[in-house]
Amino acid sequence: MMYNVHAHRVLIVGGGLAGLSAALFLQHQGVRTVLVERRHTTSPQPKARRINIRTMELFQQIGIFDAVLDAARDLADYQFMAAGPSLAEATRLPHALPGGLPDWDSITPATACLCAQDLLEPVLRRIAEDRGCDIRFSVELTEFEEDADGIEATLRRADGSTELLRADYLIAADGAGSPVRQRLGIERSGRGTLGQAVNVYFRADLAELVRGREFNLCQIENSSVPGGFASIDGAERWIFMARDGFDRTIGEWADALRIAIGVPDIEVEVLSVMPWEPGMFVADSYRAGRVFLAGDAAHVMTPYAAAGANTGIGDVHNLAWKLAMALRGTGGPGLLDSYHSERHALGWYVADQSSIRMGNLRTMNQQSTDGTPLADPISLILGQRYEQGAVIDDGSSHTMARLDLAGQPGTRVPHYRLADGRSTLDLVGTNLVLLTGPDGEAWQAAAEQVRPTLEHYRLDEKWCATAGVETTGAILLRPDQIIAWRAPELPADPARALTESVGRILDLR
Numbered sequence: 001m002m003y004n005v006h007a008h009r010v011l012i013v014g015g016g017l018a019g020l021s022a023a024l025f026l027q028h029q030g031v032r033t034v035l036v037e038r039r040h041t042t043s044p045q046p047k048a049r050r051i052n053i054r055t056m057e058l059f060q061q062i063g064i065f066d067a068v069l070d071a072a073r074d075l076a077d078y079q080f081m082a083a084g085p086s087l088a089e090a091t092r093l094p095h096a097l098p099g100g101l102p103d104w105d106s107i108t109p110a111t112a113c114l115c116a117q118d119l120l121e122p123v124l125r126r127i128a129e130d131r132g133c134d135i136r137f138s139v140e141l142t143e144f145e146e147d148a149d150g151i152e153a154t155l156r157r158a159d160g161s162t163e164l165l166r167a168d169y170l171i172a173a174d175g176a177g178s179p180v181r182q183r184l185g186i187e188r189s190g191r192g193t194l195g196q197a198v199n200v201y202f203r204a205d206l207a208e209l210v211r212g213r214e215f216n217l218c219q220i221e222n223s224s225v226p227g228g229f230a231s232i233d234g235a236e237r238w239i240f241m242a243r244d245g246f247d248r249t250i251g252e253w254a255d256a257l258r259i260a261i262g263v264p265d266i267e268v269e270v271l272s273v274m275p276w277e278p279g280m281f282v283a284d285s286y287r288a289g290r291v292f293l294a295g296d297a298a299h300v301m302t303p304y305a306a307a308g309a310n311t312g313i314g315d316v317h318n319l320a321w322k323l324a325m326a327l328r329g330t331g332g333p334g335l336l337d338s339y340h341s342e343r344h345a346l347g348w349y350v351a352d353q354s355s356i357r358m359g360n361l362r363t364m365n366q367q368s369t370d371g372t373p374l375a376d377p378i379s380l381i382l383g384q385r386y387e388q389g390a391v392i393d394d395g396s397s398h399t400m401a402r403l404d405l406a407g408q409p410g411t412r413v414p415h416y417r418l419a420d421g422r423s424t425l426d427l428v429g430t431n432l433v434l435l436t437g438p439d440g441e442a443w444q445a446a447a448e449q450v451r452p453t454l455e456h457y458r459l460d461e462k463w464c465a466t467a468g469v470e471t472t473g474a475i476l477l478r479p480d481q482i483i484a485w486r487a488p489e490l491p492a493d494p495a496r497a498l499t500e501s502v503g504r505i506l507d508l509r
Helices: 017-028 053-061 065-071 117-130 179-184 250-261 308-328 333-355 377-382 441-448 461-467 494-506
Strands: 002-013 033-037 081-084 134-137 139-147 150-157 162-172 188-193 197-203 217-220 227-231 237-242 269-276 279-283 291-293 433-436 455-458 474-477 483-487
Touching (some): 002 017, 017 033, 017 053, 017 117, 017 308, 053 065, 053 308, 065 117, 117 134, 139 179, 162 179, 162 308, 179 291, 188 333, 250 269, 279 333, 308 333, 433 441, 441 455, 474 494, 483 494
Parallel strands (some): 002 033, 002 162, 033 134, 081 217, 162 291
Antiparallel strands (some): 139 150, 188 279, 197 237, 197 269, 217 227, 227 237
């Protein structure tokens, strides 16, 4: 057995979307990591495809937006929904949202995309390796123990050799069945299993059949083979999702797919048949000492809101800056506790919202399965608010019935286009950021007295209206672009107010 005396700061277990994103976000924060994944390569299954606006904003922050968008180019035109008795007869559904389509340029500098997981994971892995991240596939975590100074982990390679590795913290991004979570004895709660389903991954040349009717999802409405198609590359790779047919053989599925496609003689190659159970399972705790759960290890949800992978990526983005500050000594003990208080509440809400959404593309976002109010779909992506954690509540109101980003602490900073073309989101790097109005000269001196160092930007009067402050007011942003504190106007002692607020947010004692 080898012993690695060169301690890594964070050990990441799991090389899926959440784990690879964690490595990239921590590298952006200057934190040394090692990622281990027991599989020999990234996922061969398409699985998650919708990379939402918020995730793309996070990718933009670390400079990988263009690379992800390039990986998604084959499905750039496949954004619509469709429905019909067969794929050949299906027509596009109107592209509508409950509150109408927003002016996207006014709410985000990013754009969502469709990028199958088996295409995105290799991109994230390559970028992580190019940036110097220690990524180890075919390596399994077999044991770990926590002591007063960190984590001691036993790693086993594919050839059977083992290594002891020391780390300060461990991120468990090891999937829905998370061995780390099970070892810790963390239970899960939620609505539980919500039925049965099957995904049939297949290859067929449908490019000409769907030309001019390109779709993200296509609902098949017939009594023989009801279900839905999902585009993977828009040409040859597809998934068919169904609620029955679990006992069909590969050959029987090929025949069923021809009926659903509506072309009896088309050549179909079934690549895999994967039964699965839609459900809601949320870990009761996202933290156990020096171990943090993220992604499917923390929350399993149905795909009806396309939120599972995106929520997992949001988990590790939230955690990365907190670990970085804790390791640098600029964050106190409670800062890491805020990971659970913030992400558990959000994960539960998103998982529940996913559970109550109907799979019917014709009525989606109109009513829930049990009468629970549906959040506005754009608000579910961009408009969440942390009610507690590393934020200072100012008593301002907030709703999920519409996108409500008006400078409330706990929400993502409103996107505002600056004179140089950048967004307010682009001002946020790895430090806390203070944004003030045009008459906020006194804030500069206050910011210079605060440790850790703050970056300070003075913006115009129009920006003040978007943030809910006077021209002398200010908002304090965390490295994850979340508003931590708001001063609607200049306080009597801005240096003291700012210092106390930073101390509360970072739990500096």
